Amino acid sequence: MRMRECIFPIYKLRCSLSSHLILLSSLELGNMNQLSSKMATISGSYPKGGQDKPQISFEDQWPKMQPTIVKLLRQESVNRPEWQDMFYSVHQVCLWDEKAAAKIYKALQENIAEFIGQAQQRVLAHSEDQALLKAYISEWRKFFDQCSYLPKPFIQVEVSLNNHPSNNSVGKKHRGDDSNVRKLMLDSWNNQIFMNIKQRLQASAMKLVRAERNGEAFDSQLVIGVRESYVNLCSDPEDKLKIYRDNFEKSYIEATESFYQVKATQYLQDNGVQNYMRYAFSKLKEEETRAKKYLEPASGSIQALMDCCVGVLVTAFKDQILAECPGMIKDNETEKLQLVFKLMDRVPDGIGSMLNDLEDHIKTAGLDDMKLWADVITQDSEKYVERLLELFRRFSSIVSSAFCDDPRFLTSRDKAYKLVVNDTSVFRLDLPTGRQGPAVKTQPESRCPELLANYCDLLLRKTPLSKRLTSDDIEARLRDVLLVLKYVQNKDVFMRYHKAHLTRRLILDASADSEKEENMVEWLREVGMPADYVNKLARMFQDIKVSEDLNSQFKEQYRLAKGPIGDSINIKILNAGAWARGSERISVSLPLELEDYIPEVEEFYRRKHNGRKLQWYHHMANGTITFSNSVGRFDLDVTTFQMAVLFAWNQRPKDKISYENLRLATELPDPELRKTLWSLVAFPKVKRQLLMYSPEVQSPKEFAENSTFWVNQEFTVIKNGRPQKRGKISLIGRLQLSTERSREEDNEGIVQLRILRVQEAIIKILKMRKRISNAQLQVELVDILKNMFLPSKKMIKEQIEWLIENKYMKRDEADINSFIYMA
Structure with missing residues (x-):
């Protein structure tokens, strides 16, 4: 029994010592000597031999604690011993009196209420707005400072209230970062002062902000001080900004909206839309700067205020501002457009109208420019491309300067510019099809x-x-x-x-x-x-390099057999898959000098590549002939067809030959003969034509069978305005690579290839999807083919029907707008 009586005081002493050490350490108060003295007092107070312990009650200790509490509330000087005694007394009472914590809490509540009542009298003694704000802010800041210090000695009260079921009614009121005492202080201030004068505080603060908007000077710290009290006053741990949001933020936003509703309308009426835009933009910047100063940054208040300002300054006048946009775009007023963009970009769906205005301008201005320069650019591809690039730079400059290269405006520029590039009103290309079977109608391109x-x-x-x-x-x-x-x-x-x-x-x-x-x-x-297009071009370069090696070998072999005359011949043996553009090969009666080489070349190639077949494309060949007359001697670069025509005069240079006789001599088809003769009688780059003819006609189609042609004996090369006795000139122009018939085949081939590409892409999509809706099929189809061509809806529909007929795919019986792949 004596053992128990000895152990119990020691255990209590250890607990007391431990707690006191923690308190002193956390506050950095006292020293070890003072602590030892206190502990000696505690130890000496216990009676020896298990005698009854002394009673330490709240009633005895509170009169000692209350003066220090009052000093702390009034921010009066508290010395170190007083501060330490406060910790010791609270701790001692709570340990020895189980109900002391609730009593201390209640007494503390009365002291805080009494102090706040006195502070309220001091604040309400001021009737003038700024004086009231100054007094309130001064009292609040003093009180709020003590909210950090006064709860510290009452930590043991917190522990007792939270751990003892009988006292838990107070402790359960608060769980969070703040202590119960701090919550008590804030709630007391809120209920006794704030709730009574918050309307006056808000009204006074808003008057000062309004004065600042009107250009008047005042102490901005008054508004900031009021804001701080609203922010720090709420003791709710789940929403510490509730009081601020429900009162100060709401009042600030309402005051701002009320202020500008009158000012904005009046300014617009007095100064016009364009000046108003500058006004609105400057006020938005001002309000944003002001909000950063007067509103709580972490609360989302700034964004809420700016939304309000945008609504009252911009959205309310959206239609008037946007009505100015088309004229600004047309007049290239980039600074004003930039202002409109910055305003409208804040408004939901504000720039939709601007995007449409930009597209309309680009399309209209681009097509008007193309039509204005149509006579020049249709004949000169350099001028055409320069005009297109000039338009692109002009439109890009607007997007860059006025809209800061915003992706939405870049997209609108691209959409409108694409319409200009692909317009058919100035440049129209028809692709006829259907030489065999029913014709497929195509849109002009x-x-x-x-x-x-x-x-x-x-x-x-x-x-x-x-x-x-x-x-x-x-x-x-x-x-x-x-x-x-x-x-x-x-x-x-x-x-x-x-x-x-x-x-x-x-x-x-x-x-x-x-x-x-x-x-x-x-x-x-x-x-x-597309890779298959590009690969054919790359193959052409390879063919040329291989052909050069073959040509060198042929020349060497021919030189050994027949002398150096073979050096004048150059052959190009090319792959038909990469080069051929039509099925038609034009027959022509070649000069004997050329005919002799054909079997030699074929024999040479046959020995190199057994089993391969050579096809001669004379319309793609050319050569150089020497022409002599009374003026001088000239080297002429000509096509094979021109050479065949000119060699008709090789044995009779001064004769006149009819069109019919030339056709018989050259064996050229009528369309090709007409074009060839026209290139010799009306070549645009020479002042004296090589051939003369009679009667005169305006086009090669007007040549008749009895039209006669003869060699111009006065032909010469004119250089610097003087006839030359020697010279070289090319009469080839644009080498004729295709005939009328092969051009038609090419056009038809483009469309037929497009049809095959569409079919191929549809099957590719269906193989992957197995089942797909019509709308989704068209989207994916365009995405696959867009780098080659843009298939029309009609072409897509026709190819879908063809594939259904040929059982590559079928419609879903439950949904006719869906398709199913058939393996």
């Missing part, structure tokens, strides 16, 4: 891809344009072509013409830079042109 290919040819061929440009300039312009090509729908037409021009350049050895030629093929691959 733009000639843009053809003109782009022509411009590439000017840059890559040996022309005055390519000669005056540097290598970097040529590359930059080719890149520009690829930029425009990105907006072309029928890219397969571009590839057809580009391939034709490349064929001419490679056959005539007319490329200005072979490296640029090969780079162009790779650039086409990089911009997404």
Whole structure:
């Protein structure tokens, strides 16, 4: 029994010591000597031999604690012993009196209420707004500072209230970061002062903000101080900004809205829309800056205020502002447009109308410009591409300067520019089809891809344009072509013409830079042109290199057999799969000098490649002949057809020959003979034509059977306005790579290939999806084919029906707008 009586006081002493050490350590108060003295007092108070312990009651200790509490509330000086005694007394009472914690809490509540009542009297003694705010802020800041210090000595009260069921009614009121005492202090302030004068506080603060909006000076710390009290006053741990949001934020936003509802309307009426836009933008910036100063940053108040300001300053006048946009775009007023954009971008769906205005402007201005320059650009591909690029730069400049290259406006620019590039009102290309079977009607297409290919040819061929440009300039312009090509729908037409021009350049050895030629093929691959198209172009370069080796071997063999005359012959043996453009080969009666080489070449190739067949494409060949007359001696570059015609006068240079006799001599088809004769009697680059004719006609179609032709004995090369006795001139012009019939086949081939591409893509999609709706099929189909051409809805529908008829796919019986793949 004595053992128990000895152990119990020691255990209590250890607990007391431990708790006191923690308190002193956390507050950095006292020292070890003082602590030892206190512990000695506690130890000495216990009676020896198990005698009854002394009673330490709340009633005895509270009169000692209350003066220090009052000092703390009043922010009066409290010395270290007083502060330490407060900790000790609270701790001692709570340990020895189980009900002391609730009593201390209640007494503390009365002391805090009494102090707040006195503070309230001091605040309400001021009737003037600013004086009231100053007094309230001063009293609040003092009180709020004590909210951090006063609860510290009452930690043991917190523990007792939370751990003892009999006292838990108070403890359960609060769970969170703040103590019960701190919550008591804030709630007391809220109920006694704040609830009574918050309307006056808000009204006074809003008057000051209004004064600042009107340009008057005041102490901004008054508004900030009021805001801080609203922010820190709430003791709810789940929403500490509730009082601030329900009162200060709401009042601030309502005051702002009320202020601008009157001001904005009046300003618009007095100054007009464009001046109002500047006013609205400046006020939005002002209010954002002001909100960062007066509103709580972490509460979302700033965004809520800006939404309100946008509503009252911009959304309310949205229609008037947007009505100015089309005129600004037309007049290229980028600064004003930038202002409109910054305002409307804050409004939900505010820029939708601006996007439409930009698209309408680009489409209208672009087409008007094309029509204005139609006479020039339809005849000159360089001018055409320059106009397109000028339009693109102009429209891009608007988007960059006015709309900061916003992706939405870039998309609108691209959509409208695509319509300009693919417009058919100025440049129209028809692709006739259906030489066999029922014709497939196709929509007319733009000639843009053809003109782009022509411009590439000017840059890559040996022309005055390519000669005056540097290598970097040529590359930059080719890149520009690829930029425009990105907006072309029928890219397969571009590839057809580009391939034709490349064929001419490679056959005539007319490329200005072979490296640029090969780079162009790779650039086409990089911009997404179909691989099978690009691979054929790359194969053409390989064929030329292989052909050069064969040509060297043939010349060496022919030189050994028949002397050096073989050096004048160059043969190009090319792969028909990469080069051939039509099934038609034109018959022509070649000069004997050329006929002798044909069997030699065929025999040479047969020995090299057994089983391969050679086909001669004379319309793609050319040569150089020497022409002599009384003026001088000239070297002429001519096509095979021109050579066949001119050799009709080889034995009789001064005779006149009829059209009919020339047809019999050359064995050329009528359309080709007419075009060939016209190139010799009306070649645009020479001032004295090689052939003369009678009677005069306006076009080759007007040549009659009795039309006569003769050699111009006065023909010469004119240089610097003077006739020359020697010279060289090319009469080839654009090497004729196709006939009328083969051109029709090419056009039909483009459409037929498109049909096959559509069928192939549909089957590819169905194999992957197995089942798909009509709408989704069309979306995926366009996505697959967009780099080649844009299939029309009619073509898609026709090919779907064809595939259904041929049992590649079928309609879903439950839904006719869905399709199922049939393996």
